[in-house]
Amino acid sequence: MAGPPKTRRDNVAVDNSLCRRCQTNAPTITVRTEPLCSACFNKYVSTKIIKRMESFRVRHAEVGQERLLLLPLSLRACSIVLLHILSQHLRVQGEKSGRTGYRLHVLYVEDGKGEASEASKLYELIQHRYPEHTYSTRPLSDALALPGMQELLIQNQPAATIPLDLSTILTTLTSATSRTDLHHHLLRKLVLHSAQSHTCSAILWASSTTRLAERTLAETAKGRAFALPAQTRDGEAQLGTGTAFYYPMRDLLRKEVLSYTSLVSPDLEELILDERPRPAVSTRDTSIDELMRQYFSSVEREYPSIVANVVRTTGKLLVERVEEGWLEGRCELCDVGLRGRAPERSRLCFGCIRVLQTREAGG
């Protein structure tokens, strides 16, 4: 909007044709109603993430014993951006004080969902671009080899024999919701296990505000809202592991992250795995998570602060306390407290029982 600067009561003229923050460059993007130039926008994105890394500042780290943090890489925009900004952060830390506050270990989980060759190409590209970190990959099916998993899943597969494989299990589940849910839990368990085997003290998930809001409502719709605070709060050590979850991207909307990938230079777009086109309208075969994704991508457009508020609200809820160390009291799939939420002597909560129901079982 060109025009003479408007004078305000406070005698500061705002030129709406320039970036709101630096008032020097032309704006390239509007962020929550503020027009910003690329430089200020990039700073906005970085700042939001770095702010969440408070506990990993150089001064909190012992020389030579910096904490190792695990970054699960999904090859989607959010995890790429996180990797990029944290690499930058580490570089700055090194320049300023000669050492860093933490180290990153990047984990790529192959979920066998197709596009494997494209994915591995991208993965190599990323390793070239950010060689300063350590890397490892694991197939998602490794999760089935974790202690107790085979026994757990075979219960509902009367015709199958151990060892079960992932595609068999997924095809016998009754709904898209179950498939997405099981996938999510297997991934979580595998990442946690990897973190422990690499002696990482924390896991940095790349979930954006939008993603966390989707999860909040999706878990609410599955009757598992009580698990949310424990699993989405920063710094919360996960059951019996001492490994904490962090969500440094929790203050950024997904659309902001997507914009960043093209506005930063050199741009990150070539590193990102192309998404399969998503259905525009929900049908009976849509999963609950997909429904929430559609819902929030429209809310995100016009009411971004409401999206952020949903996440903030859940963040204020207390974490449910199950007797510490009492592993018997937790659901084996989703880790929530069993008391009052599971049949007698069951190792799974009602929600997970339903997830694992197969077609033959009449789900």
Next chain:
Amino acid sequence: MPPHPCETCHTSRAQILRPSTGTRLCAPCFTLAFETETAATITSSQLFHPGERIAIGASGGKDSTVLASVLQTLNARYAWGLELVLLSIDEGIAGYRDHSLEAVKRNAEVLGLPLKILGYEELYGWSMDEVVAQVVRKGNCTYCGVFRRQALDRGAAALGVRHVVTGHNADDVAETVVMNLLRGDLARLGRGTSLVTGTGGLEGGFASVKRSKPLMWAYEKEIVMYAHHMRLDYFSTECIYSPEAFRGSARTLIKNLERIRPESILDVVRSGIDMARLVPGAGGEGGSRSRRVEAMSRDVEDDTGGGCSGGNGEDAGGEMARVEETLRLNERADEEGTETEIRLPAKATNGQRHDRDVVHTGPAGKVLSPTVNGQNHDRHRHTSNNATVPHRTKQEKKPNCKAASDAAPPRQRLGQCERCGYLSSQAVCKACMLLEGLNKARPRTGIEVGGAGG
């Protein structure tokens, strides 16, 4: 649907596919199942005691009609000895409430239950038509909403009844949970899923009338089916308002959810109940889930009556935008940690209800205390488009800012109105305030029929 035997009695042909369980039943088995499940909700939470007097909030709509019929049936079947009475509120809007009131009257006859109709006129001295004539459509919805909230309680008290039941169903509660999540309203998240609110004691006069929703676990679809198969007479009271923006959005989401997985409606309700226990200050922190019903204290604004959207008096699309605006401004100030020059007068739009809304949607610390960390922020903004540049002072970002804003939401202090004793967080409750305004502005002329009785 191809012929299929009823899954319960295995004899009759199944006519119904139950949304909640997916089972195929004949009509009699369905209605029996519905009634039995409602009975289970009532007995497992010891909702009623033998011989209790219960007022059924009857709007003439499907929910309250089914509620009345079911309670009547169960009362006889299980010999609970309850004294049931129908209580209906007439806002005094010619042509609107008439049809549903007629339905209520017919129901009362069919069920053989006493009926009490209370008008705003006799409760407050003003009918809605008179209010509108007085205020000429400026905020008339506010009056209606506030009056309705108190009306059921006042009516119950007039009848000498300490317990009111309403027809809220699972869909309603699920929508409320989603709505409160979207709004960030932790306090109401805590209260909205309660089966019972209020104590039913005498301490607050008509303020502590107990309110419960026995149909809380019933699907809206099944309520419609029940009404249909029992040939109940009701009149849909969905009036011409546009649903409150948050509730409308929540309603669409719930409907879509139901299509994917019908049982998710109940799951949302269960999640809501669980989250309620995790609300700081709710007193249920982390304990094991018990079936004991907590009689939570009520907030007068919790109770949405049937019909009107709820007394904000503003257009629906505006509500989400308004909350968005408030949140955004709060966020921005938070980020910068500076003194912003946006100082708008604390414009009270709709009085206390709105203020409390703002309290809940924004980070608690900032809205409540005028000074946060030595900076004076006035957060009650209602005008927009003030694109002022916040002064970047040399102040350091106060590290406490985040801590304060992440604190638990403030506990509402619920006391009693000075004039009428109604539950209120202000010295004078909203209804009395509005009435005072109305009464001052134009003295009532006309002959008052002496000794206004009930």
